[in-house]
Amino acid sequence: xxxxxxxxxxxxxxxxxxxxxxxxxxxxxxxxxxxxxxxxxxxxxxxxxxxxxxxxxxxxxxxxxxxxxxxxxxxxxxxxxxxxxxxxxxxxxxxxxxxxxxxxxxxxxxxxxxxxxxxxxxxxxxxxxxxxxxxxx
Numbered sequence: 001x002x003x004x005x006x007x008x009x010x011x012x013x014x015x016x017x018x019x020x021x022x023x024x025x026x027x028x029x030x031x032x033x034x035x036x037x038x039x040x041x042x043x044x045x046x047x048x049x050x051x052x053x054x055x056x057x058x059x060x061x062x063x064x065x066x067x068x069x070x071x072x073x074x075x076x077x078x079x080x081x082x083x084x085x086x087x088x089x090x091x092x093x094x095x096x097x098x099x100x101x102x103x104x105x106x107x108x109x110x111x112x113x114x115x116x117x118x119x120x121x122x123x124x125x126x127x128x129x130x131x132x133x134x135x136x137x
Contacts, residue, residue, distance in 0.1 A: 012046060012069030017078075017108060019055035021062060023096035024070070025115065026050055028087040031074075043074045045082070050092070081112045090118035 015024060026047035034044045052065030074082055078095075087093055092115040099109040 012071050015049070015052075015054075015065070015070040015072045017072065017075075017095075017097040017110070019057075020097055020100060022052075022054050023094065023111075024049050024052035024065060024072075025092070025094045026052075026070070028091045028093055029069075029089055031082060031087075043079055043082070044071050045074055046071050047093075075108055077108060078110050081110060085112060085114075087114075088118055088120070092116040 016022075024047065026049045029046040029048060031043060031045050033041050036042045047070050049065055049067050049070045051067060053062045054065055055061075056063045094111070094113045094115055096111045097108055098111045101107045101109065
């Protein structure tokens, strides 16, 4: 076993939301915290892209994103959206870079919508004080 060459495991190709109009429709797989090259913690989202578009910097044309596994880092704004929306594995989501606010240090603003949501687990209900089973002693 120790002499067997193993294939590298990677989450997927890195996707960057760089230009207004960059967008992905994807199946959410997971979100995790990783260490950056600078040693900081950063949130990484792993997805199975179903489609999308990206602005080609040379041609200035929107080009399709190939389906497949991708990862992307979440900025402060996108982190807040993911914190609020709390997607779970299997949700189909559409995220797009909608605006870059130059006056606010190039802050990126995003659109986020669920296309399809996986059924959420039922929250256990708390028994009320009046609920009790008759217990025979």
